[in-house]
Amino acid sequence: MQTKGQVAERLVNVMREAVLDGSDRDIETNELLGEEGVGLDSLAMVQFLTAVEQQFRVEIPVDVWSRVGQLTLDDCAEAVLKQLP
Numbered sequence: 001m002q003t004k005g006q007v008a009e010r011l012v013n014v015m016r017e018a019v020l021d022g023s024d025r026d027i028e029t030n031e032l033l034g035e036e037g038v039g040l041d042s043l044a045m046v047q048f049l050t051a052v053e054q055q056f057r058v059e060i061p062v063d064v065w066s067r068v069g070q071l072t073l074d075d076c077a078e079a080v081l082k083q084l085p
Contacts, residue, residue, distance in 0.1 A: 002084065005029075007077040011052060015073075018051035019044040029073040042068070052076060058083035 008029040015033075016023055019040060031037040033045065040048060045068045049060050064071065064079045 002081070004074070004077045004081060007056075007080050008073045010055070011073050011076055011080070014051050014055050015048055019048050027073070029077070031072060032069075033071045033073065033076075034069045037072075045071075049076075052080065056080050056084065 012027050012029070015027065015038075027038060033040050033048070035041060049065065049068070052058075053060055058080055060076075060079055061082075064075065
């Protein structure tokens with residue numbers, strides 16, 4: 001079973017590949033993903049969460065999608081962990 005930290009680390013890689021064009025800048029797992037934090041706009045958030053669903057073969061719950069402006073990688077990691085077998 002993966003830990004929250006391991007999932008968050010994988011999420012950083014997914015983000016870099018899906019929406020940050022391979023950028024290697026530091027991304028804190030407790031940093032907001034939106035424009036006030038990492039800087040993802042609404043389209044980038046959709047691309048990221050869709051890539052997460054594909055990478056982990058899970059479905060991100062509606063309650064996570066509904067608060068995309070306030071999400072962190074830690075939040076996403078928790079949502080993914082709840083979906084994993």
